[in-house]
Amino acid sequence: MKKIQFTETVLRDANQSLMATRLPYKDFAPILPEMDKAGYYSVECWGGATFDSCLRYLNEDPWERLRRIRERMPNTRLQMLLRGQNLLGYKHYHDDVVEKFVELSIKNGIDVIRIFDALNDFRNIKTALEATKKYGNERTVASGCISYTQSPVHTVKKYVEMCRELKQMGFDTICLKDMAGTMSPAEAEGLIKGIKDEVGDIPLILHTHCTTGMAYMTLITAVLAGVDVIDTATSCFSNGTSQAATETLYYALTQMGYKTGLDENVLNRVNDYFKPIKQKYIDSGLISPKSMGTDSQALVYKVPGGMLSNMIANLKDMNAMDRFDEALLEIPNVRRDLGYPPLVTPLSQMVGNQAVVNVLMGERYRQISNEVKNYFRGEYGISPAPVSQELQDKIIGPGNKPVDCRIEDSRRTGREFEDAKAALGELARSEEDIMSWICFPDQTVKFLKARREEEEHRVKYSIVEE
Ligand code: CO
Numbered sequence: 001m002k003k004i005q006f007t008e009t010v011l012r013d014a015n016q017s018l019m020a021t022r023l024p025y026k027d028f029a030p031i032l033p034e035m036d037k038a039g040y041y042s043v044e045c046w047g048g049a050t051f052d053s054c055l056r057y058l059n060e061d062p063w064e065r066l067r068r069i070r071e072r073m074p075n076t077r078l079q080m081l082l083r084g085q086n087l088l089g090y091k092h093y094h095d096d097v098v099e100k101f102v103e104l105s106i107k108n109g110i111d112v113i114r115i116f117d118a119l120n121d122f123r124n125i126k127t128a129l130e131a132t133k134k135y136g137n138e139r140t141v142a143s144g145c146i147s148y149t150q151s152p153v154h155t156v157k158k159y160v161e162m163c164r165e166l167k168q169m170g171f172d173t174i175c176l177k178d179m180a181g182t183m184s185p186a187e188a189e190g191l192i193k194g195i196k197d198e199v200g201d202i203p204l205i206l207h208t209h210c211t212t213g214m215a216y217m218t219l220i221t222a223v224l225a226g227v228d229v230i231d232t233a234t235s236c237f238s239n240g241t242s243q244a245a246t247e248t249l250y251y252a253l254t255q256m257g258y259k260t261g262l263d264e265n266v267l268n269r270v271n272d273y274f275k276p277i278k279q280k281y282i283d284s285g286l287i288s289p290k291s292m293g294t295d296s297q298a299l300v301y302k303v304p305g306g307m308l309s310n311m312i313a314n315l316k317d318m319n320a321m322d323r324f325d326e327a328l329l330e331i332p333n334v335r336r337d338l339g340y341p342p343l344v345t346p347l348s349q350m351v352g353n354q355a356v357v358n359v360l361m362g363e364r365y366r367q368i369s370n371e372v373k374n375y376f377r378g379e380y381g382i383s384p385a386p387v388s389q390e391l392q393d394k395i396i397g398p399g400n401k402p403v404d405c406r407i408e409d410s411r412r413t414g415r416e417f418e419d420a421k422a423a424l425g426e427l428a429r430s431e432e433d434i435m436s437w438i439c440f441p442d443q444t445v446k447f448l449k450a451r452r453e454e455e456e457h458r459v460k461y462s463i464v465e466e
Contacts, residue, residue: 003259005041005229006250007079007205009243010274011069012044014233017209017241019286021053023277025065031273032072038270039261040076041229042112042141045069046105047080051088055436055443059450063108063432070109077139079112080105084125085406086117088439090346092379092406094416095127101435102131106140108432114175116145118344121381122165123406129169143205144171148178149342150187150302151335153385156194163199173203173229178218179344180304181209181241185221192225205229208243211305213294215244223253234271236278240292241305247271301328307348314356323359330355333364337391338375339383350375365391378402427452 015023035043046066054060070078085092087101102113113132117124125144132142144166146159159176166174176183176191183191188206195204206222208215208231219230231243238245247267250260281287298305311328315321334355341347350371358364374380376387376395396402420438421428427448428434437444 001257001259003261004223004227004253006246006260006262007042007044007207007229007231008035008038008040008246008270009044009231009233010237010270012046012048012050012079012081013207013231014237014242016049017243018237018291019281021049022057022281022286024058025060025068027277028274029068029072031270032069034266034269034273036073036076037263038076038266039263041261042077042079043069043073044079044081044114044231046078046110047082047088047114049088051436052440052443055440055447059447061432061447061451062436063104063430066105066108066110077111077141078109079114080110081145082113082115082128084115084117084128086124092124093438094414096414097416097435097438098127099131099134100417100431101439102128103135104432104435106132106135106137111139112141112143114143114145115171116147116175116177117381118147118347119341119381119383120147120162122162122169124381126169129171133170141172142170143173143175144169145175145177145207147342147344148176148183149180149340149344150182151340151384153340156190158384159191160194160198163195163202167199167202171202173205174199175205175207178206178208180298181211181215182298182302182304183208183218184214185217188218188222188227189225192222192227196226203228205231207231209241210239210244210294211241212296212298214299216248219244219249220252223258234267234274236271236275240294242291301331303328303331303352304343304348306345307343307352310349311352311356314353318356318360320356320360323356326359327356330358330364334358337388338372339385339387341375341380341383346371347375347380365394368395376402378404381406424448 011028015021051062054062054065085098087093087098105113113128115125115128129142132140136142146162163174192204204227206219206227208218223230230249232238232246232249233243235245235247250262250264250267253260278287295305297308301308312324315324315327331351334351335341338351343351350369353369354372357367361367373395376392416438417434420434424434424437428437433448
């Protein structure tokens, strides 16, 4: 029987989804050697919001965190999520920076780099892929990731074409990333069968969330349809806005006759370890009951939960909740005008806000946000379907064309990393420090200054590290 492998997400996506990525290293350090024995395909532990959160809230060096995890988990593939040319944020970086970031990630311990672009504009993931191939070793896996969404243009045929392109580009695996948790079992079946039939033997991974309550059904259906790897979280950090539970799927799939390579006793010990940690953050209020429940609204309105709550907050601010239904009806129109972008950050907020503005102004696009204007200028990449020509003319002027190269090509100096090094001076002690600063300058300066002060303090009072 086929082997289905698991990626454990407790350290990254579950942490990010349930508790805003505030899990400090010291809370999970003791269990890492045990997790190393579980038999996971990989442990997702870095990238996404972990990097920002380490510097901003936890006073941790994200690179140091990665090196420590590596030390304590020598046998498991460590995985990160990378937003292509945007690295860990929403800004486009130059190729030299993207390449250096990938080089340092691998050097500090990352094995699997899952690379995506919000618009599935694969020009934005090419540099990161090439760097992964250039600096990778025999353990390195470049995973091409597709942002999953539903729209009239997002057909099985289109996804199959995307997979074909990713395989052709040289990715080792392909991941379908359903960040809103809106992929239904029927959609998963059609999609995965379609991909497996057409694109053949490249390993296929499904990443989804329990947000709408469909994840378990969708994952089981995906396995039956031929998926190879699934993303799950240790059970006490599962469900709600997080992933489906590792032990539950292990149990179900084992009974169905699948091999998983997982050690059940280790899985249980991992979960036992995290239980009191979860309770601690429930007690402190960092984990809210809302994030642990099921919210089927996203299925009814066809928009992700986060986008909906953002819209509601906006409308409440403006004392206009009575226009909520109208704003919801406007979303598909805005989305069509923008060429059906996947509803992920920051596009989900852009579409939601524009729908609200369109309704409240009483005239469509009388006011257009700067983000939407930049989108029409081509700065986010190519939209999945053509945008509204009328709106494009209005924004960039008739006859003008959006930028047809990646935005950073027109601005690049090729010296962004070197410039950053010069700007930081002796505050930075390593290439990793410089890279942190490029990604999150304010937080990094604060962090580096605090580190220097702490060291001076230690020298002054001769504190010896225990
Ligand atoms: Co996710």
